[in-house]
Amino acid sequence: MNHFIRFPSSLLALLAFVLVSGCAKKEAAVARDIGPEAEAYFKAHADFFRFATPTDLPNGLVWHDGSDVPEFSAPEAKRGGTAFSWILDFPRTLRFAGPDANGSFRTFILDDNALILIQKQPNTGQYYPALAKAWAYGSDGKTMYFKLDPDARYSDGVPVKADDYFFAFFFFRSRYITDPWSNNYYTEYFTNLTKYDDYTISATWREPRPDLEDRLGSLYPVPEHFYKELGDDYVQRYQWKLEPTTGPYTVKPEDLHKGSFVDLTRVPDWWAGDKPFYRHRYNFDRIHLQVIRDVDKAFEAFKRGDLDMFGLSLPKYWYDKLPDNDPLVQKGYIHKTVFYNQIPVSTYGFYLNTAMPLLDNHDVREGIAYASNFDLVDHQYFRGDFVRMQTGSDGYAEVPFPGIHPRPYSIDKALEHFAKAGFTQRGSDGILVDEKGQRLSFTVTTGDPSMRDVLTILRQEAAKAGLELNIEILDETTADKKINEKHHQIAFTGFGTSVPIERYPRYWDFYDSSNANKPQTNNLTNTADPATDKLIAVYDKAQSMDEIRRLAQQLEQRVYDNAAFIPAFKMPFYRSGFWRWIKWPKDFNVRFSDGAGQYGLEWIDEAAKKETLDARNNGQAFPPEIKVYDQWKPKGE
Amino acid sequence: MFRIDPITRRKLQRFRSLKRGYGSFLVLCGLLLMSAFAELLVSSRALIVKYRGHYYFPTYAAFHPGTDFGEDYSYETNYRKLKVRFAAEARGDWVLLPPVPYDPYENSFEEGVYPPTPPSLAQRHFLGTDTTGRDVLARLFYGFRTAMIFSLLFLVLVYVVGIAIGCAMGYFGGAFDLIMQRAIEIWSNIPFLYIVIIVASIVTPNFLLLLGIVVLFSWTDMTYYMRTAAYREKARDYVAAARVLGAGSGRIIFHHIMPNILSLTVTFMPFTVSGAITLLTALDFLGFGLPPPTPSWGELLEQGTANLNAPWIVSSAFFALVIVLSLVTFIGEAIREAFDPKKFSIYQ
DSSP states (O other): OOOOOOOOSOHHHHHHHHHHHHHHHHGGGSOOOOHHHHHHHHHHTTTTEEEOOGGGSOTTOOOBOOTTSOOOSOTTOOOOOEEEEEESSOOSOSOSSSTTTTSTTHIIIIITTSOOSEEEOTTTOOEEESSEEEEEEOTTSSEEEEEEOTTOBOTTSOBOOHHHHHHHHHHHHOGGGOOHHHHHHHHHSEEEEEEEETTEEEEEESSOOTTHHHHHTTOOOOOTTTTTTOSTTHHHHTTTOOOOOSSSEEOOGGGEETTTEEEEEEOTTOTTTTSTTTTTOSOOSEEEEEEOSOHHHHHHHHHHTSSSEEEOOSHIIIIIISOTTSHHHHTTSEEEEEEEOOOOOOOOEEEEOTTSTTTTSHHHHHHHHHHOOHHHIIIIISTTSSEEOOSTTTTOTTSOOTTOOOOOOOHHHHHHHHHHTTOOEEOTTSOEEOTTOOBOEEEEEESOGGGHHHHHHHHHHHHHTTOEEEEEEOOHHHHHHHHHTTOOSEEEEOOOOOSSOOSSOOOHHHHOGGGTTOTTSSOTTOOOOHHHHHHHHHHHHOOSHHHHHHHHHHHHHHHHHHTOEEEOEEOOEEEEEEETTEEOOTTOSOTTOSSTTTTOOOEEOHHHHHHHHHHHHHTOOOOOOEEEEOTTOOTTO | OOOOOHHHHHHHHHHHHOHHHHHHHHHHHHHHHHHHTHHHHBOSSOSEEEETTEEEOOTTSOOOBGGGGTOSOSSBOOHHHHHHHHHHHTSSOEEEOOSBOOOTTOOOOBTTBOSSOOOBTTTTBTTOBOTTSOBHHHHHHHHHHHHHHHHHHHHHHHHHHHHHHHHHHHHHOHHHHHHHHHHHHHHHTSOHHHHHHHHHHHSOOOHHHHHHHHHHTTTHHHHHHHHHHHHHHHTSHHHHHHHHTTOOHHHIIIIIIHHHHHHHHHHHHHHHHHHHHHHHHHHHHHTOSSOTTSOOHHHHHHHHHHTTTSHHHHHHHHHHHHHHHHHHHHHHHHHHHHTOHHHHOOOO
């Protein structure tokens, strides 16, 4: 959450920066070339950027090529056709870095599109080749070696080479891109990058980690030839220029209709199109992304057949606006699907600020946990679609917590704990008071107006246990500020998970005392416990998944015992609706997906499209299809 | 303090003779009276409980834990369930519930039924429930009370400030008038809605804070009318006479000028009230109004428009708003007609 700009440590580099950029400015009228500046930068950081020869490769490297990993696409998939989809807002930029680059459109052109070195098989968690056709692990536990695929090409036909990774580090560390997060990430977390030849590199993380593949294998190449004119005007100059991609889809300049729509086009003869793991995927020739600025309008467009697919996860759409008995569903034009996925869930819940009076009392916290009726909210308000989140670290396939469950709603237990804290009498309004006449009353702060209903239910239920919860719904930014500065009593918020999916939960951010009682950290509970700190220190240095699993159990148990985080709810699946001409693999989707279209597994059946549209005109019906895919649903939940 | 002069009396008679306006006035007064005793009509608390020979009147009393009536819980008694239990036991205990036995805050969930639920006579949800299972009629009724208290307080405050400053400007004139006019022009150019939005996003406004902000930006309109009226009045002989008799500025403004121009303000009042109701509803609709779970019409409208498949929410709020605003407007029209100076001015 906290990033700061760290400039390159060496003064020499700064000098080189100034000199080179100074010279370049004079030549700005002529064609600019960032090349020499990058070269100078590599030389100035010779300890980081190492140029070696193939003979320098360590002996005994075991190369993996993913040949034992199963493919997950459907061989029967047909390539071709145009998919019609929508976006809520026109992208504010096509850049991948700098201001506004982190918008939702980035998913289409970068996150779900561009290839990284190696990718995670989204069912098994193994790795398969992407831009690297083979990879090996160093003996130090923090270095990985990659052999780049010589076939790899950018969408403009230029081959991907080792130099592009060197340039990537120069690019992401450069001040031109005005991106402090990238500046920090590429400076702080990596300690070495070595080129052995044009197609062999190694990268080193700052410490040994068991999930090195996710960290080192997810590096992107940055094409130097595209950024020749990189300079102080990067933000404007590259605002609407799309970097050539290694992935399947690109945006042609003529397909960018500002404010109206964007078309993604499949790269002609995409280099990976026939390779294992990429064949039978990304099947549409074109994806039309229409700007529709209102979700409900987009939904109507979907029902009319203008859009092929629509996410129906919200109960409102699934039950009320497109119920199973809707003619479109009953006549089989639109198919509905529930897919149980398995990814780390957003940690929605009550974060009790243990630095606040009363909330520093363990019994008060435990009482609040028993008085929070999330079960009723999940069951009655979310219609049982949402289930109770069990811990603050749910959804890590490799790190389950089978023994930890949240405290259930129990008025008796809540009263018992409140009584231990001295709250024994009910006032005239039914709220508990202690001997000093202090009321058991707290303010719940949130920045999410859609949680209004949830909070009003919780407030009513808590009152039964003599606890008053005042609801404070603030503007998102103000709420974030209040919560980040730890001025809240109880924060109702959640942390999303990042891409690529992490393999195990983080504790340092949320529970280490070095983040307690400080503004702008994720330790919202202000937990400061020396024993927990010690465990976290060991956990963060753990080098095997077994050790991580063992320590995580202890840490999660401590989090539970501390009762400062009250888990709320999670949605263990996603739901989609799609017209019957969109076809899917027989298992529908993959375990680690967060939405139906994420891995490009679907395809369009043009004949079925014509047939369906004709049928709609003359009232002909097909068998309805409402399917539940629960092969990845955890047992017992 | 003020004696009703013959002209005012004739104006009031005229108002009474305007059937539509006077009728609306009576209906609105009736509604206000009802809402003053809302707890007796719409509440989850019973009116009377007879339990083991004792009579209880929970409506305005401190809460009764369930244990008071032999239930096994220590929170507020659920009188609807109590009634069912007493009926089943048939020991002569009974519960008298209000006509609408729900309060505007409680979520009544039933197994397998997901809110919002449509109107139901059997459940006594006469206008159905909202998205969290709260009774729409209860929310509407208490929302009406909130809106009326808000708009009447708004009316009083805006008029007190506006009239006092406006009269002072007109009476003193000169530099004071000039400076105040410019100040008011600047002040009224501050975009009021943005201020409310900014304040509401920083702190959750409560009733008084919201009222305060709204009044702070609304008193200026009244000053223009009062200033002109005071200018006109102060040139009259009776003001000069009062001054000759040695009356001070305060006395002249409040005792002599004001009673004579007050009739002007009467014609504005209904429109100020309807304006305030609309404003509060709009702010609540946008989410910048009173904090949840305060019952309010704006919040109901917002819920209703987001859930058009539950038409009873939006239509209840819509019709309630239309009816009350129409009543107020009818009253306003009637007052305006009754107080029309063309009918009663005496030209000398």
